[in-house]
Amino acid sequence: MGLNDKQLNKNKSFLQSVIHALSGVYSLISTERNFRKHLVMALMAILLGIWLDLSITEWLWITLAIFVVVVAEVLNTVVESIVDLIVGHHYDKSAKKAKDVAAGGVLIAAIFAVIIGCLIFIPELIQQFHIGGN
Numbered sequence: 001m002g003l004n005d006k007q008l009n010k011n012k013s014f015l016q017s018v019i020h021a022l023s024g025v026y027s028l029i030s031t032e033r034n035f036r037k038h039l040v041m042a043l044m045a046i047l048l049g050i051w052l053d054l055s056i057t058e059w060l061w062i063t064l065a066i067f068v069v070v071v072a073e074v075l076n077t078v079v080e081s082i083v084d085l086i087v088g089h090h091y092d093k094s095a096k097k098a099k100d101v102a103a104g105g106v107l108i109a110a111i112f113a114v115i116i117g118c119l120i121f122i123p124e125l126i127q128q129f130h131i132g133g134n
């Protein structure tokens with residue numbers, strides 16, 4: 001039931017399902033450098049949001065932006081793993097397309113997150129420093 005098991009059959013309990021899901025999250029964090037970078041940026045956005053005392057609507061947008069990037073990273077990693085499983089170290093045009101499109105999805109999600117971040121944080125920062133200047 002741990003990280004190094006060689007189970008092939010279906011999970012027998014909810015706990016076993018959760019342990020394997022957590023193992024997937026651990027694998028994502030420990031093996032995907034870009035995912036770790038996105039996590040650090042998400043943490044910085046959360047800390048900045050706490051400092052700026054964002055409204056609930058602003059928090060909803062920031063949360064959505066963070067989760068869109070996380071989901072895109074998860075799908076990208078799944079695609080990379082499946083492609084590697086199928087083609088191994090052989091060059092393949094379809095493999096390249098699948099990996100490039102998956103990476104493109106992460107890029108689009110990251111651009112969305114940057115736009116949301118700018119729309120929320122720039123006016124908040126301007127207001128913060130304006131009030132501080134009085």
Ligand SMILES: Nc1ncnc2c1ncn2[C@@H]1O[C@H](COP(=O)(O)OP(=O)(O)OP(=O)(O)O)[C@@H](O)[C@H]1O
Nearest residue numbers: 034080087088089090091092093095096099100103
């Ligand atoms: N089997 C293959 N056939 C053709 N092109 C490939 C293959 N494997 C990788 N590539 C090309 O190399 C790029 C990098 O692939 P790789 O699997 O190393 O992803 P990565 O560096 O982990 O990507 P990311 O930066 O999204 O984490 C792919 O986007 C693709 O263009």
